[in-house]
Amino acid sequence: MPELPEVEMVRRGLDAHILDRTIEQVRIFDERALKRHPYGPRDLEARLRGLKVVAVDRRGKFLWISAGSPSSSGESVVEEQLMVHLGMSGQMLIATDGGDDRSQQQPGAALHRHTRISAYLDDGLRLDFVDQRLFGGWSLSEGEVEAHGRLVPREMAHIAADPFEAVFDAGAVARRMKRSRAAVKSLLLQQGLVSGIGNIYADEALWRMKINGAREGASIPVTKLTGLLNASREVMTDALAEGGTSFDSLYRHVNGESGYFARSLQAYGRTGEPCSRCGTLLVKEQFMNRSSHFCPRCQRRR
DNA sequence: AGGGTAACCTGTATGC
């Protein structure tokens, strides 16, 4: 479910809540949340126990939490990197003392029905990984590697830079897209080409640029492909300013709050409503095993 | 080699 803006909201929330906290214990309630961690739950629990959170990073839709134990100089040397992917329905929820906000979980409160993992931090803070569909999960990295201008856990070396990164080169990515006969929408969704874009923001960027997503990449001028990538960055920037897109309780920030960009969507989920540019009724078509929402007049196939 | 498809999951909405 979550795309770059939603994952970035989660990253910011984690940064605010768990930085400098010590992981006292990790409990795994459903091992299917560790599909990408081949060493099992005991290994993950043992390796994280006692480490302090040093940084929370993100590339595209991938998050990673760096943690270490304090050295003699007082600074923590990173010993482990906990990679987190939210999949379609994953959430990272902080259980705090709540204050006046009843939407927040209480520390002793019953776990959410789909809590798969809990990390118990110092000061009674708890971090829950909640994931209805189990397409997401936690795993520990086996080391860092340089990829696309940055040190990242080696397991995500195949993930390209996202449009928010300084090294992201829209023109270079556009030239690669130009060489492909695949549908331009599928190219936008290929995380090895440009990361962070999902079904919602692909449809929104295509609507902004008046491009039909079924068109071959090779049929579109490079300048227009560059514009499409820039539009993707812009729509995700706009979404981030609204706290991301949230249709239901499956997407929430770490404190349980929702984002409000759903009200600003122009194409996604607006089937049958008039296009805000031309008034033509928006349509939904199945292709690439997913739904695509677009204006049949602004976004013609040719 | 690139590109399309099935599989991984649970829940909700809809239609008969």
Added chain:
DNA sequence: TGCATACAGGTTACCC
């Protein structure tokens, strides 16, 4: 009410 089907924000392994 019961049951079947379709669909949901993602990624990957495996075909051709």
